[in-house]
Amino acid sequence: MTRFFAWGTLLLGCVFFALPLVGMTEFSLKMRRGVYSLDAYAVVLADPRFQATFTYSVVMALATIVFGVLLVVPTAFWVRLKLPAARPWIEFITLLPLVIPAIVVVFGYIRLYNTSSFLPLTGSVTGTNLLLMFGYATLALPYMYRAVDTGLRTIDVATLTEAAQSLGAGWVTILARVILPNVMVAVLSGAFLTFAIVIGEFTMAALLNRPAFGPFMQLLGANRAYEPAALAVIAFAITWACMALIQLATRFSRHMRVQR
Known part of the structure; x- marks a missing residue:
């Protein structure tokens, strides 16, 4: 029963x-009356705005992933190695983006970094893009940190660090050539989740007036009928592709461990 x-x-x-x-x-x-067709998908994929916004969001996603890895991996490594008592506080901080709405975060950014502030990031395209990347990294922080922290739990961080130091390796070498390869699957999991978040994010990109994929989806949905549904299916397929890549990376890692 x-x-x-x-x-x-x-x-x-x-x-x-x-x-x-x-x-x-x-x-x-x-879209074509009386028959099933891929006309809506053809219209969406041929739209120059789709190509421009999707390319922009992909570039921002890759930049966010790089920044997130550079921020999270050393932090999680140092907390696990030297500051275990600080773990509850770090975990609490990394959970804050889940309870603080994105609109609050982006309005805080605009307030702090507008053209009349000491650091006028919103006064230029490059500065606004940088600010948006920081916002994306904030939204993805809970997932990236937990993925990396879970990966670090599966290895003996202290022993690996001591062995590398006994061979004369510095901290940068230890992180890049010892720790990172051993948690690569966890990093990839966080990276794919970050990619999915960035591709579909709307609030921050819209309020910062950046040509991202999320605002384009909303704009298309307000003016068309069949194309928004096709675009939603494409976005859904991208998200599931990211999840499938996580599973493949995890299985590949397990297969490599078994062979070793």
């Missing part, structure tokens, strides 16, 4: 999440 209830709940949940996706996908294929 318990097994039947568990499988029934799982099936009900799958139907609950799958039916809207199936309906949206079917609607996106009905």
Whole structure:
């Protein structure tokens, strides 16, 4: 009876999440009256605004991932190695983006870094892009930090560090050539989640007036019928592709460990 209830709940949940996706996908294929076609997808993919905004968001996602790795990996490593008592505080800080709305964060950025402040980042395109990257890194911080921290739990950080130091390695060498390769799967997991967050983010990009993919999705949805559904399916496929890559990376890591 318990097994039947568990499988029934799982099936009900799958139907609950799958039916809207199936309906949206079917609607996106009905742009040509009377037949199913990929016309809506062709229109979206050929739109110069789609190409420009998607490219911009991909570049921002890659920059955010690099910045997040440079920030989180050394921090998590140092906390685990030298400051274990500070872990609860660090975990609390990294959870704050989950409870503080993005609109609050971005308004704080605009208030602190406007053209009349001591650091007028919003006064230039480069500065605004940098500010947006920091905002994206803040939104992705809970996922990136927990992914890296989980990876560090699977290795003996202290022993690896002592062994590297006994061979004359400095801190940069230890992080780059010892710690990072051993937590690469965890870093990739955080990176793919960061990519998915950046691609679909709307609030920060819209309020900072940047040509990102999220605002383009909202603008298209306000003026078209079939194209927004096609764009939503594309965004959903990108997110699931990121999740699949996480699974592949995890399985590849396990396979390599078994071979060793």
